[in-house]
Amino acid sequence: MKQLYKRKKRAYVVLKVKQLFGLAKADLAAFWKRYRKRAEGVNGITSEAFRGGFQQLLQPPAASATAGAVTGATVQAQWVSFPPNGIDCEQLSVDITPVEVHQAFKKLKRHKAAGIDGIKPKFLLDAAAALQQPLLIAFNKILREGYCESLSIGIIHALYKGGDCNQFDNYKGITVGPVLAKVFAMILVSRINQWAETNDLRAKGHASFRKDFRTTDNLFILRTLTEQARF
Numbered sequence: 001m002k003q004l005y006k007r008k009k010r011a012y013v014v015l016k017v018k019q020l021f022g023l024a025k026a027d028l029a030a031f032w033k034r035y036r037k038r039a040e041g042v043n044g045i046t047s048e049a050f051r052g053g054f055q056q057l058l059q060p061p062a063a064s065a066t067a068g069a070v071t072g073a074t075v076q077a078q079w080v081s082f083p084p085n086g087i088d089c090e091q092l093s094v095d096i097t098p099v100e101v102h103q104a105f106k107k108l109k110r111h112k113a114a115g116i117d118g119i120k121p122k123f124l125l126d127a128a129a130a131l132q133q134p135l136l137i138a139f140n141k142i143l144r145e146g147y148c149e150s151l152s153i154g155i156i157h158a159l160y161k162g163g164d165c166n167q168f169d170n171y172k173g174i175t176v177g178p179v180l181a182k183v184f185a186m187i188l189v190s191r192i193n194q195w196a197e198t199n200d201l202r203a204k205g206h207a208s209f210r211k212d213f214r215t216t217d218n219l220f221i222l223r224t225l226t227e228q229a230r231f
Contacts, residue, residue: 158173
């Protein structure tokens with residue numbers, strides 16, 4: 001009987017895993033909704049308490065009268081010139097091209113949440129052919145005249161991590177900004193990354209978020225150095 005129970009349980013687990021894999025292929029949003037489903041009850045934290053908690057968490061630290069004071073030592077500010085070593089920065093401020101907008105659209109993920117404007121990434125992707133040229137004009141205007149205040153407004157979602165659902169510390173805040181701001185940021189990040197790589201401004205040990213670099217490479221180097229020091 002015990003062996004039969006184990007076989008049935010194993011078969012049930014395998015069936016559920018196959019169902020989740022099938023759901024992930026068919027509808028990724030539905031997969032994550034089912035995967036993240038929890039049996040938590042309704043918490044007793046009010047919206048005002050969440051607001052106050054996040055305001056206290058995200059506000060800048062208060063300036064101290066003794067901040068920066070070092071006993072028995074003189075601290076001298078070291079200014080770094082920009083651009084470094086006379087490197088040309090003109091390519092960072094040239095007009096955005098249609099290719100850059102197209103590449104940013106390709107990086108969008110369809111099932112991400114909407115910001116305060118209610119625009120979801122899938123809306124942009126479905127209307128990409130009609131929207132890319134107007135957005136190109138808008139982004140170049142922002143690049144020349146300044147960033148829009150409306151694009152800097154984000155919605156903080158409190159995600160339950162576990163533990164007592166009535167404790168604020170058991171939630172983490174995820175800020176969701178407007179998808180148009182995300183597209184604009186993708187263009188700038190891609191441009192800055194290309195500029196930094198072309199001018200060899202990256203630190204030699206910097207491996208994260210770089211093309212053809214892996215964090216595992218640094219781990220391998222660290223392990224090799226450790227083994228050499230041991231033997």
